[in-house]
Amino acid sequence: MSKEKNIAAQKKFGAAVNSGNLEALEELVSSNVKDHDPAKGQTEGAQGYINFFTMMRTAFPDLKIEPIHLVADDDNVAFAYDISGTHKGEFMNIQPTGKTIKVRGMQISRFEDGLLIERWGSSDEIGIFKQLGVNPVL
Numbered sequence: 001m002s003k004e005k006n007i008a009a010q011k012k013f014g015a016a017v018n019s020g021n022l023e024a025l026e027e028l029v030s031s032n033v034k035d036h037d038p039a040k041g042q043t044e045g046a047q048g049y050i051n052f053f054t055m056m057r058t059a060f061p062d063l064k065i066e067p068i069h070l071v072a073d074d075d076n077v078a079f080a081y082d083i084s085g086t087h088k089g090e091f092m093n094i095q096p097t098g099k100t101i102k103v104r105g106m107q108i109s110r111f112e113d114g115l116l117i118e119r120w121g122s123s124d125e126i127g128i129f130k131q132l133g134v135n136p137v138l
Contacts, residue, residue: 002074003072003073003074003077005111005114006072006074006075006076006077006109006111007070007072007077009028009077009111009114009115009116010070010072010077010079010109010111012024012028013025013028013029013109013116014065014067016028017053017057017063017065018063018064018065020057022049022050022053022054022057023050025046025049025050025053026046026047026050028046028114028115028116029045029046029049029115029116030045030112030115030116030117031045031046032044032045032117033045033046033115033116033117033118033119034117034118034119035048035118035119036118036119036120037119037120037121037122039052040092055091056085056091058089058090059085059087059088059089059090059091059092059096060085060086060087060088060089060091060101061085061086061088061089062084062085062086062088063083063084063085064082064083064084064085065081065082065083066081066082066084067079067080067081068080068081068082068104075110075111075112076108076109076110076111077108077109077111078106078107078108078109079106079107080104080105080106081104081105081106081107082102082103082104082105083101083102083103083104083105083123083128084100084101084102084103085100085101086098086099086100086101087099087100087101087132091128091132094132094134097132097133099131099132099133100131101127101128101131101132102131103123103124103125103127103128103131104123104124104127105121105122105123105124106121106122107119107120107121107122108120108121
């Protein structure tokens with residue numbers, strides 16, 4: 001698969017998350033995707049991503065993921081991104097604070113036939129907690 005098609009698939013994933021059209025992820029994620037860095041409690045496959053981003057969009061209804069820098073080859077898309085949003089719903093047992101967050105993350109996505117088949121990534125979770133005024137228990 002070409003890097004252009006991989007970038008297009010990654011952008012569709014981001015557009016689905018940003019718009020809240022999370023069902024679109026079913027057509028972008030392999031049923032046996034391997035996530036090397038799943039969120040706590042994240043289930044497998046497309047449904048795991050749908051559940052995770054549903055939780056995030058409930059906690060931060062104006063959630064936005066904005067790529068800052070992106071590089072790709074014929075199999076992978078790697079990118080740095082900013083996540084922003086306003087805390088208006090429960091997030092990891094934290095009641096809404098009304099505070100706005102903005103943190104950075106990085107991800108590598110590997111694609112096959114237009115589907116996400118492997119993912120590595122990390123977001124600044126401690127930064128989210130700090131911006132919400134919460135001292136996380138690790």
